Amino acid sequence: MWTQFVNWIGSILETLAQMNGGSLGLAIVFLSLVVRLSLIPVSLYVGRRTIVQKRNMDRLKPQLESLKEKYADDPVKLQKETVALFKKEGVSPIDGKSMLVTLFQAPVFMAVFSAIRNGLAKSSESFLWIRNLAKADVYLALIVGFLAYVMMILTPDLPESAKTMMIWFQVILSVVIVSQIASGVGVYWATGNIVGIVDKLLLRLSLKIWPVSSHTTSPTRSAANG
Numbered sequence: 312m313w314t315q316f317v318n319w320i321g322s323i324l325e326t327l328a329q330m331n332g333g334s335l336g337l338a339i340v341f342l343s344l345v346v347r348l349s350l351i352p353v354s355l356y357v358g359r360r361t362i363v364q365k366r367n368m369d370r371l372k373p374q375l376e377s378l379k380e381k382y383a384d385d386p387v388k389l390q391k392e393t394v395a396l397f398k399k400e401g402v403s404p405i406d407g408k409s410m411l412v413t414l415f416q417a418p419v420f421m422a423v424f425s426a427i428r429n430g431l432a433k434s435s436e437s438f439l440w441i442r443n444l445a446k447a448d449v450y451l452a453l454i455v456g457f458l459a460y461v462m463m464i465l466t467p468d469l470p471e472s473a474k475t476m477m478i479w480f481q482v483i484l485s486v487v488i489v490s491q492i493a494s495g496v497g498v499y500w501a502t503g504n505i506v507g508i509v510d511k512l513l514l515r516l517s518l519k520i521w522p523v524s525s526h527t528t529s530p531t532r533s534a535a536n537g
Contacts, residue, residue: 313422320426328430336438339427339495343502346423351510358514362468367402424496431495444495451497452490458504459485465511467518 320342327338374396382389397403431445441448463469463478470477485504489497 316418317422317425317429320422321429324426324430334438335430335434335436335495336441336444336498339444339498340502342423342427343499344506346419347503347506347510350419351506351513354510355514355517358467358510359517362518364403365468365470367400371396371400371402423499427495427499428493431493434495438495438498441494441498444498445493447490447492448494448497449490451494451501452486455489455497455501455504456482456486458501458508462504462507462511465508465515467511467515 324335324338324342327341328335331337331341375393378389378392378396382392435443435445438444441451460478460482463481485500489500
């Protein structure tokens with residue numbers, strides 16, 4: 312089933328190449344655009360939920376610290392009271408829906424990467440300044456790193472305490488990986504990062520138009536207010 316899925320994506324890649332004068336590079340760009348643009352609504356959904364989750368945890372941080380001090384010698388009681396606090400405030404420390412949506416995207420990206428690698432295995436095509444899409448290109452790796460930097464900078468609500476470390480970790484990781492893989496996959500990655508920048512800008516815009524609330528009303532509190 313997995314092989315069939317990868318082959319299906321490969322067929323789409325071949326069709327896109329034929330539509331673009333046989334250019335595998337352009338086909339990869341178009342494939343990345345189609346996949347990433349189609350996932351923007353999902354990405355915005357996850358992004359907003361992640362921000363709500365972070366703000367809720369920030370709001371409860373003083374109470375959580377108080378519980379840690381109060382029950383420092385009783386981890387069982389601490390766990391029980393922490394769960395009770397989350398339940399009372401209508402907050403979940405783990406956002407299951409966001410995790411499921413994120414995990415759903417992983418097989419899609421893996422299949423796309425596999426299809427591109429399969430297509431590059433029988434090609435030595437050049438694209439833009441890249442002489443061979445089947446080989447790594449250091450300049451492309453640097454471009455991907457720069458795009459990762461911009462995307463991280465635009466990510467709203469990054470924890471200030473770890474912001475710099477998170478940004479540079481993502482940049483360095485991107486450069487290292489792309490400098491070691493086929494540049495055709497790097498082209499897909501770079502195009503995806505460009506869409507990712509658009510996605511972050513849309514997320515920031517949506518937060519201005521429809522601000523998220525850091526307060527989640529618990530069912531018991533709603534009933535009491537009613």
